[in-house]
Amino acid sequence: MVFDALPLDGSAVPLSDAQLTVHGTDAGALMGYSAAGGWGLDGDGRTDLALSAHGDDTRGANSGSACIFFGRRG
Numbered sequence: 001m002v003f004d005a006l007p008l009d010g011s012a013v014p015l016s017d018a019q020l021t022v023h024g025t026d027a028g029a030l031m032g033y034s035a036a037g038g039w040g041l042d043g044d045g046r047t048d049l050a051l052s053a054h055g056d057d058t059r060g061a062n063s064g065s066a067c068i069f070f071g072r073r074g
């Protein structure tokens, strides 16, 4: 999954310009199938991002997992 701010004209962001690239444990983990963000999870005033990997098998077949990326300055 590649996450970046979309250009205002709606054009695609080149992969080489990605600011964050996230890889799941394997293709079947479906990392990034669901994403939520634009809000603060920890109350520090910076937006955070949550990604699901509902096919992640780390804790059992299709047990799923989620990753939280906390926003920071700079």
Ligand SMILES: [Ca+2]
Residues within 6 Å of the ligand: 039, 040, 041, 042, 043, 044, 045, 046, 047, 048, 070, 071
């Ligand atoms: Ca935050």
